[in-house]
Amino acid sequence: MKDTTATLTGSEATFPAAEYDRRLDRLRARIREGGAEALLLTGPENIYWATGRQTAGYFAFQALVVPATGAPVLLVRQLEETSARAGTWLDDIRTWQDGQDPAAVLGKLIASLKLGRIAMERTGWFVSPALSDAMIAALGDVTLMDGSGWAEAARMVKSxxxxxxxxxxxxxxxxxxxxxxxxxxxxxxxxxxxxxxxxxxxxxxxxxxxxxxxxxxxxxxxxxxxxxxxxxxxxxxxxxxxxxxxxxxxxxxxxxxxxxxxxxxxxxxxxxxxxxxxxxxxxxxxxxxxxxxxxxxxxxxxxxxxxxxxxxxxxxxxxxxxxxxxxxxxxxxxxxxxxxxxxxxxxxxxxxxxxxxxxxxxxxxxxxxxxxxxxxxxxxxxxxxxxxx
CATH class of the missing domain: 3.90.230.10 (Creatinase/methionine aminopeptidase superfamily)
Known part of the structure; x- marks a missing residue:
């Protein structure tokens, strides 16, 4: 099957890649200031603001990992991969399959990135208390910080x-x-x-x-x-x-x-x-x-x-x-x-x-x-x- 990743990437993006690079740089500065190694975002507004990721399928679990240094990683439902690639300029997009536990997939993703201290937003619309508990359990020995409001503070003043x-x-x-x-x-x-x-x-x-x-x-x-x-x-x-x-x-x-x-x-x-x-x-x-x-x-x-x-x-x-x-x-x-x-x-x-x-x-x-x-x-x-x- 022909690989369409290169032609899809950013084809539906709202803004040029440089706009998102500036936003991610602001988040990285806040992450370092807060003493974390990464920020974990799950709210659709924050993920969209940081990457351009939008879909009518945002009811399905998604998560964005923004490291203090390096490229972000987006986790979405497999059905949503095409829209995620078209709507963003991201290179690293991972997926979970229907029938899988997305919290467990997230836990393995975090482990593969070898991140030990993560700030996690706790104020999103779409993560239930049960899913939040599952995510925390799946992250295992990772030290968690409260990153609520970090992305929102960066969103206050519009470009x-x-x-x-x-x-x-x-x-x-x-x-x-x-x-x-x-x-x-x-x-x-x-x-x-x-x-x-x-x-x-x-x-x-x-x-x-x-x-x-x-x-x-x-x-x-x-x-x-x-x-x-x-x-x-x-x-x-x-x-x-x-x-x-x-x-x-x-x-x-x-x-x-x-x-x-x-x-x-x-x-x-x-x-x-x-x-x-x-x-x-x-x-x-x-x-x-x-x-x-x-x-x-x-x-x-x-x-x-x-x-x-x-x-x-x-x-x-x-x-x-x-x-x-x-x-x-x-x-x-x-x-x-x-x-x-x-x-x-x-x-x-x-x-x-x-x-x-x-x-x-x-x-x-x-x-x-x-x-x-x-x-x-x-x-x-x-x-x-x-x-x-």
Whole structure:
């Protein structure tokens, strides 16, 4: 059988090899700083960020071993080898077969690399406690360290190539949201709106989204994270809309609100507060300011308007690489009270400012923004005001 490895390698890669070399160098520096011989990654976001490895088959166990010096080694299910070679520039890709214990295969791989002190991330979505225990047992006498957050720290500030991908994702989100707002009318169903939203985002260029869009109307719009369930819109309904579109797994999210007919005065006041809260948060974004600053600026506006109880959450969270079940990087950075990490140019955040009359309606507005040398660059060009349909 003809060896296609050479022609496959990197043929589907998101970025040039040099982009990943720079990322791996950052990881190696952190590994040496932490006193480990290697970092073991199992989260799909971290593996993708470090190598370009992506697939719809990320539900199957995969692991990346990044030594403090030398080339990384990727372990994937045998069925996934072709996509791993096409999506990455890696030379050393090992496989486990269906019917094998992947933890045992990993243990043998680590033994063959003669690594004695390994940092292991313990915060991934896709390693169950049982599998984690099996991995630790399979690693035998290896000294284990907690490497949680090492890769995430390196992901906080995006490269120019990453920012370009996120700007494209933002344009796809704009297309989806514009179509959703156009579809909002009495007699339309939530499914009609969701179909218009996703169709337009995908037609504009979006790939798979890491979480389903949120489309809800009437009293259902007052339920956090509710989404479409065939309800028909009626005069007097509020409509809540949120999505994140994707370019090469980099996501940009967007939220808007609409009303069928004229909204009550209380909803108008809440929407005005949300708009002013978002403006305040955006105005507080500048390099060197703590991540808490945008949240506290928005919270002050909301508290002064008397809507404290309608907004009991963080003002934002970081965005970037995402795989289901979440479109954000909320586990990396939050815009919230007490988060003192300084903002830096190249960080990206989604700021959803939502005010709820729970069980009745939600109004709100959001932007995904890039932190720049002078402030914040919003990725959406859509109007922010409540849309009257």
């Amino acid at each position: 120019p190539a990453e920012l370009a991908a996120m700007r494209l994702a933002g344009s796809y989100a704009d297309a989806g949201m514009a179509a959703a707002l156009e579809a909002c009318r009495a007699g339309a169903s939530e499914n009609d709106i969701a179909a218009a939203m996703t169709s337009a985002a995908i037609a504009a260029g979006s790939e798979a989204m890491a979480m389903e869009p949120l489309v809800s109307s009437g009293p259902r719009s007052g339920i956090p994270h509710a989404t479409w369930r065939r309800r028909t819109l009626e005069d007097g309904d509020g409509v809540f809309l949120e999505l994140a579109a994707s370019h090469d797994r980099y996501h940009a999210a967007l939220m808007r609100a609409a009303w069928i007919g004229q909204p009550p005065e209380a909803a108008r006041h809440m929407m005005d507060t949300a708009l002013r809260g978002l403006d305040a948060a955006l105005g507080a974004i500048r390099p060197g300011a703590p991540c808490a600053a945008p949240h506290e600026a928005a919270q002050a506006v909301i508290d002064d308007a008397g809507h404290t109880a309608a907004f009991r959450k963080r003002a934002g969270y970081s965005m970037g690489v995402a795989f289901a079940p979440d479109w954000g990087e909320g586990g990396i950075l939050s815009l919230f009270t007490g988060v003192e990490t300084p903002l830096q140019p190249g960080m990206v955040f989604h700021l959803p400012i939502t005010l709820r009359d729970y069980g009745r309606y939600t109004v709100g507005v959001s932007e995904t923004v890039i932190v720049t040398e002078t402030g914040a660059e919003p990725l959406s060009r859509l109007p922010r005001a409540l849309s009257i349909c």
